[in-house]
Amino acid sequence: MNAKRVDKIATAVIYLLVGIVILILVALLGFILITGLPHVTWSFLTSPASAFNAGGGIGDQLFNSFYLLFLTLLISFPISLGAGIYLAEYAKKNRVTEAIRITIEVLSSLPSVVVGLFGFLLFVVQFKLGFSIISGAIALTFFNLPLLTRNIENSLNGVSNLQREAGLSLGLSRWKTVTKVVVPAALPGIITGIILSAGRVFGEAAALIFTAGQSAPVLNYANWNPFSGDSPLNIFRPAETLAVHIWKINTEGIMPDASQVSAGASAVLIIAVLVFNLGARWAGNYVYRRITASK
Template structure:
């Protein structure tokens, strides 16, 4: 009876913790969306900001955030996945790999402001690119690599050994086993890591203040010349993201409706992260079914 009572109490406690976490999340989302819902109009989402009068939007900032996300993931995903495969399947268990794991842990604990200063020194100053999307993407790659490496390594290591041994028994090479057996089975964990890294890209502001900048040129969205300073696809132009814009509007206080703009931008940022997470999970599930012929 005592064991049953303890088990029942533990169940209630853990259930209460889960409910508390959900309640905090729902309350936070509800507060942000309630305050910013009135600003979610087509003009606000598509028009550029106006710091001298009320009524500006966040169109270029939203595009910059999405474009920066694409650039960052194009750089960090192959590097993180490749490093995770190496650490899980190819790296010997010696002092060198232990040092690599220690470096990854230290790198993951660096404050974002430190990563931003490193990006300012290396990607902005030493390369001569100045404040640009590429500088911000490389700084965020440094920020996200430890997370992607550890999650990719853990996801591959958690694949049952019987699957790998069965592949070897059929005479399949190690690389083919990694590509056709381990990666498809580890795909849900890798997708989760990519989603977490993407969320950090959307919400990061401190590192981008020193790398991508706090201003954007007047973009011409029908200009597809990558060398043009007004082209939205130019990766070497300065770009103010949505998170940086929220910080800038609140701190400078130049816009008459600064609070409304910040609330609306925060609501758009939350909705963008939510929609991206749902879309990424749907794509990961679809790809997992295509690669493994397993229904989940």
């Protein structure tokens, strides 16, 4: 068998495997969307959930998911940015930096349920924060830090050394070169990583079951005082997210339309994750075009 025929066979096998993966993904997404989208209405997206009666929605759970995502990124992004800059620009190749990278790899491979149990024992029990938004946000920060740190480090390493040398040759300090030259050049990759990690955090459930809780108190959207018990912004209240709500309905839901609510919530969750992933691609390309002034 000559080399050309081997190459064609190998290429066909690769295309076949890729096609199988795409087919499985399309079938999975298609089933969830076809089953769930007919139940998604404006009332379903905005009305509170119902524990016993039919007709409940996912309004509070949807708000809780976005609020937890915002707090998680607010905590994790500055830490990840600092760690990524250190590892990419300042860290020397020695045992300490190798230990840091191994720690990041180990942390990224931890199951989310382990992170949730850690958050439960430390924040809920030891620090007495209870089942609350802040406990969930801190737990998700541990879950999000490795992915975001590695993404920022890789984005910074992808910047050409010529740009660093150009900044230094103009008399800029190393810190100025990093903040004014390297980080802006790496911004498309950083933004893409932030949005992709946001999609991963948004769909997380296991870690939040043990930290943010499985209950969703009725929120008063007219009260935006963060220290009030029924305020949406109160970080010390329990918060059932959309992913946790889906899990709860499928395990112990007793409302008459549990299957319809679960299907509709699953469709909304899938759409949100797809938007995050497609948005990451669009945002990265848009920022790149703006920075490079290319069309």
